[in-house]
Amino acid sequence: MESKSKKLQDKLKTLPRSPGVYFHKSKSGEIIYIGKAALLKNRVRQYFQSTRDMDIKTRALVEEIDDTDWVETESEIDALFLESEMVKRYLPRFNILLRDDKSQTFIRIDMKSQWPTVSFTRNPIDDNAEYFGPYYNGFAIKKALRYLRKVFPYYTTPPKDNGRPDLDAHIGLSPRPGTSQAEYKATLKRLIRYMEGGRSAILRELEKEMHQAAKMHDFETAARVRNNINDLRSLQHKIMFGDREFLDISKDKALTNLATLLGLSNIPVRIEGYDISHMGGTNVVASMVVFTNGVSDRANYRKFKTRIEQNDDYYNMQETLQRRLSEKNLKAWGKPDLILIDGGKGQLDAALKAVEAYHLNIPTISIAKREEEIIVHRTRSNIGTDTLIESMNNPTDDIAVTISGEYYIINLHVGQFNASSHSKNLRAATSHSKYTDVTKLFQRIRDESHRFAVSYHTVLKRAKQTANVLEEIPGVGPATRRKLIRTFGSMRGVLLAEESAVIQAIGKKKAKLILPIIKPRV
Known part of the structure; x- marks a missing residue:
């Protein structure tokens, strides 16, 4: 404990006797470990007592700790959920070193x-x-x-x-x-x-x-x-069991740096991420994920199925944003503080057209898939550009800004290059810049919007495959097909279902038409 700074020692004296989540940071300000505690005062101070009984990895962590922050919660389960969300977002390197995948549990x-x-x-x-x-x-x-x-x-x-x-x-x-x-x-x-x-x-x-x-x-x-x-x-x-245990916004370095980078007048409390998923223009869907105070807010996620199916991501993105920003949905869901599009210049331009159609001044940017570069329109993205212009005039190791036509291309991981379509090697990078936490926040939002869009597309594709089989049976209409899909989840579920279950779901009359075809042994 003597080796730690007087400032940190004084800070540890203010630790509360309540559950919460703590954030260990290095000298550069990087969050290197996130943990949860039933009693913050007892758990956090354990790191700064005798290291004799610690393993090698934990000793290495303690040696790097230069500062510690924390957020109080009402219960242990609050802390558990907040810890899970923050680890997924920040990906602290010591959480990876000190835990293995077998300890992770899903419901x-x-x-x-x-x-x-x-x-x-x-x-x-x-x-x-x-x-x-x-x-x-x-x-x-x-x-x-x-x-x-x-x-x-x-x-x-x-x-x-x-x-x-x-x-x-x-x-x-x-x-x-x-x-x-x-x-x-x-x-x-x-x-x-x-x-x-x-x-x-x-x-x-x-x-x-x-x-x-x-x-x-x-x-x-x-x-x-x-x-x-x-x-x-x-x-x-x-217990407080939910996704609403949000990090204290004043302590979120990512949101603070993001507001500075984009010249926003206020910290973006509500960030919405969008992605499109389809296969050759069929089953075209879009996802809207919401991050409140930097944490995924799943209760507010929304999904869209485009009214016209076509293999045109620009049209699909514009339609999605036009529906999202309608007067009805703005009133029901609220107005986003920042819109993040998964895609390049074309997808961003399509989103900007939808924003401008409603005469809204919502900051709107995109993130390119391969190199994880941020794309901002020089005049239409509704952001402040002072930081970007300054970075162009005075290049640093933290950020590189270039101009490509009407757009700023922002690289927040200077010197790092990607070798895949979705940033696998950028996540494992050991260097730390001023905007590393912003990059990880963008990655988290982009990955969630992609996951949510693909999952909805998969559901529709499976439902369509099931419907195609059932459409071949005379006398079976859309209502019966929908009922079978809702009841058993998929065609495989229908095939595995007991005869009595099928009869219970759609009645004997319809079952007599369907069972001899889909279950010929019955």
């Missing part, structure tokens, strides 16, 4: 199944299920789900047809006997909303249901809902 919910289950995995796959994570403390996540299961009963294994209720159902951890598929999926949707930060809205809904049941003299239902409300309120003191 998996297969909402497309007939009777969805909730489970945990270390290796998410593209199986049409929803995944939440990764989280770096599997024990805490599983404990949180045990609490939530009392409020939102769910299955961990699919129930057997006509099977007797098991012990979980009797003690309220699985759906009670007689629960329909629709009721069960509604409960799971509430669980997901809770994980995405919708606790307050769910409480209001439950209170409304309780009063309505009491008004109808259904006192058994009213009592059950009342118990759920009480259990849910008690979680506020034990």
Whole structure:
């Protein structure tokens, strides 16, 4: 401890006795490690006590720590979720050195199944299920789900047809006997909303249901809902489970430097990222991801399917932004402080046309895929250019700005070159410039918008493949096809479904038309 600066020692004396997330930084200001603590005061100070019992990697970390910052949270689970989000964004090099992939846990919910289950995995796959994570403390996540299961009963294994209720159902951890598929999926949707930060809205809904049941003299239902409300309120003191644990904006170096770089009058609280996904102009979709205070805000993500399908990314981007910035959606979703487009000059120009069509002054830029360079229009991007012009006149190792026609091309990783389409080697770079955190924030937003767009495109493509098979069956219309897809998730799900399940989903009359064709052995 004596080797650390007096300034850091004095700062550590102000550590609170509350849960939170801490950020260890090097002399250059780089965030080199992010961790969470039940008691910040105890956990953070442990790093600066005797290093005798530390392993070699942890000793190396401690030797590099020059400053420490932290954010308080209301509970350990708050800290757990904030830690997960910040590690994904900043990719601190000591988090990679001190953890292996086996410690990461994902929550998996297969909402497309007939009777969805909730489970945990270390290796998410593209199986049409929803995944939440990764989280770096599997024990805490599983404990949180045990609490939530009392409020939102769910299955961990699919129930057997006509099977007797098991012990979980009797003690309220699985759906009670007689629960329909629709009721069960509604409960799971509430669980997901809770994980995405919708606790307050769910409480209001439950209170409304309780009063309505009491008004109808259904006192058994009213009592059950009342118990759920009480259990849910008690979680506020034990767990806060969601994506709304945002970093204190005044401590976010990336957002501060971003505002300086682009000459923004205020720190961009709401950043929206956009990407297009399609295959040869079919199943054209667009994603809108939202980052609030630099953290992904999944509850506000939106997806679009273009009205006209064509292999023209410029048109697709312009249509998407025009729909997003309509008066109706601006009122419902709010106005972004910064728009980030995944693409080059053409995609940026298309987005700017949509912004200008509504006479809005929203800062709008793009990030080129290969070299991860930022593209800004010299006059139309609605940003300040003083920092960019100064960088052109006085080149540094932190930033390189060049002019290409009507655009500024901004390189925030001078001297580093990419060898793939999506920045794999830039992520592993060891050099640190003033704008490294800005680069990582842009990468995080771009990757999320790409992931979200591709996942939606994949869903539509699979649905279309399923529909094509079913379209060949005489007497089977669009409504029946949609019902089968919603119920079983995919054509493979239909093929694997029991005959009784298909009959239950669409009725005996339609099932007699479909089953002999898709399940000839039945």
